[in-house]
Amino acid sequence: MLFLTTPNIEGKKIIEYHGLVTGEALLGANVYKDLFSGVRDVVGGRTSAYEEELKKARDIALESVEEKTAAMGANAIVGVRIKYNNLGGTMGNTIMVTVIGTAVSYTEQ
Amino acid sequence: MENMEKSSLTAKIKNNIIDKHWAIAAVLIGTTVGFISAVICVYGHLVVFGFNIAFIVSPLIAGFVETFVARRKYGRSTGAISALLIFILINLVAWVFPKNPISLNIFTLGGLALMVQAAFPILVNYLLFVVFIGLLSYSIGILGSFINRLIDKVWRKPTIEAEELRKEIYESDESLGFKKLELLFSTTPDIEGKKITGYLGLLSGEALISTKNSKEGSSGLKKIAGRKIDYITELENARNMALKRLEEKAKELGASAILEVHINYTNIGGIKGNTILVTAIGNAVKY
Incomplete structure (x- = not known):
C-alpha cells in the first residue's frame, strides 16, 4: 500500500476519493519501563525500551489504516499524518498513536 | 615525533x-x-x-x-x-x-x-516524588480494581455479557462510522479532477469523553455501570461523534466536501487529566 504525506501522487491520477481512514493504538506504558526511562531522563541517554514500544504502537496504527483502506477498495493513502497524544495526566502513562489519511484510488496517467 | x-x-x-x-x-x-x-x-x-x-x-x-x-x-x-x-x-x-x-x-x-x-538532590527527589508516589498510586489502583472485581463477583450479576455489550457498541460505532458520512472528507488540500468553486469557511466538531477510573490496572479498560468496554472503542466513538457534528454543520452550509481535516485529542482534565476533548476541524468547500 502506498502511504504518502503529500496531497497528490505525481505522475499518477487520482480517480476516486474514498474518504477518511484512521487508525489508533494505545500504549499503556509499563510502570517499570517508565521508572527506568525516568532515571535515564536524569542520567541522560536514549530510552530504547520506550522507543521500541512507540514503534510497535505506530506499526499497529498504520496496519489498521492499511486494512481499512484495503477494505474500502482503495490503493493508496494520501495526506497521512501521525500524531502522538498523551492521555495520562501528570503521570502520563497512556500514549495514543493516531494515524489519519485519505483513502484514494489512482491509475497510471 | x-x-x-x-x-x-x-x-x-x-x-x-x-x-x-x-x-x-x-x-x-x-x-x-x-x-x-x-x-x-x-x-x-x-x-x-x-x-x-x-x-x-x-x-x-x-x-x-x-x-x-x-x-x-x-x-x-x-x-x-x-x-x-x-x-x-x-x-x-x-x-x-x-x-x-x-x-x-x-x-x-x-x-x-x-x-x-x-x-544527590536530583536523584533523591526523583525517587521520592516520581517513583515512590507512582508505585503507591499503582498499588492502590491494583488494590482498588481487585476490590471492585470482588464486589462484582459477590453482589452484582451482570445482565449483559461484556462481549454482547462490545458488539452493541461496535454496531453503534457503525451507525456513526465513515460509511454513514455522506460528505467527502479528505486530509488533502484539494480534490484531483474536481474544481473547488467556493470556500465556506472553517468548521469544527467536538466531542468529550471522560476517562474517569479508566486505568484499571494496566489494561486500560473502562467501567460503565459495572461492565467493561475497550477504551479505544470509547475514543473511536468520540472521534466519530466529532466528525458527525462537523458534517452536520457543513451540510447546513450546503458544502459538498470537507478538506484538510485534522483530528486532535486533547487532555483537558487538569492534573489528573481524565477528560479528553476530541476535535475535528476542516474546511467546508463546494466543488
Whole structure:
C-alpha cells in the first residue's frame, strides 16, 4: 500500500476519493519501563525500551489504516499524518498513536 | 615525533587546567569549608537526636560555597562536587572508623535520608516524588480494581455479557462510522479532477469523553455501570461523534466536501487529566 504525506501522487491520477481512514493504538506504558526511562531522563541517554514500544504502537496504527483502506477498495493513502497524544495526566502513562489519511484510488496517467 | 606529541598533550592538559583553575579552586574551597564545618560540628558535639548535624549540614555548606565561588569566578556551576566529596568523607569516617558508632534508629534513618538528599538532590527527589508516589498510586489502583472485581463477583450479576455489550457498541460505532458520512472528507488540500468553486469557511466538531477510573490496572479498560468496554472503542466513538457534528454543520452550509481535516485529542482534565476533548476541524468547500 502506498502511504504518502503529500496531497497528490505525481505522475499518477487520482480517480476516486474514498474518504477518511484512521487508525489508533494505545500504549499503556509499563510502570517499570517508565521508572527506568525516568532515571535515564536524569542520567541522560536514549530510552530504547520506550522507543521500541512507540514503534510497535505506530506499526499497529498504520496496519489498521492499511486494512481499512484495503477494505474500502482503495490503493493508496494520501495526506497521512501521525500524531502522538498523551492521555495520562501528570503521570502520563497512556500514549495514543493516531494515524489519519485519505483513502484514494489512482491509475497510471 | 613522540616527544612532540607528548609535549602537545601535556600542553593541552596544562591549558585545560588553566582554563578551569577557578572551577578547581571552587571545588577545593567548598571542600575545605565543608570539612571545617564538619570538624566544628564534631568537636562542638552538635548532636540532634543522637545524630551529628555534620552529616546534613556539611555537604550542604560545601555545595553552597562551591557553587557560590564557581558562579562568581568561573561563570557557571560546577555541580557541587565538593558536597559529594564531603559526603563520602564523612561517611567513611563515621561508618568505617567509628569512635562512637552510630546506632540505627528512626532518627538516624531520617537523618540519613536527609543527608543523601543533600548530596544527590536530583536523584533523591526523583525517587521520592516520581517513583515512590507512582508505585503507591499503582498499588492502590491494583488494590482498588481487585476490590471492585470482588464486589462484582459477590453482589452484582451482570445482565449483559461484556462481549454482547462490545458488539452493541461496535454496531453503534457503525451507525456513526465513515460509511454513514455522506460528505467527502479528505486530509488533502484539494480534490484531483474536481474544481473547488467556493470556500465556506472553517468548521469544527467536538466531542468529550471522560476517562474517569479508566486505568484499571494496566489494561486500560473502562467501567460503565459495572461492565467493561475497550477504551479505544470509547475514543473511536468520540472521534466519530466529532466528525458527525462537523458534517452536520457543513451540510447546513450546503458544502459538498470537507478538506484538510485534522483530528486532535486533547487532555483537558487538569492534573489528573481524565477528560479528553476530541476535535475535528476542516474546511467546508463546494466543488
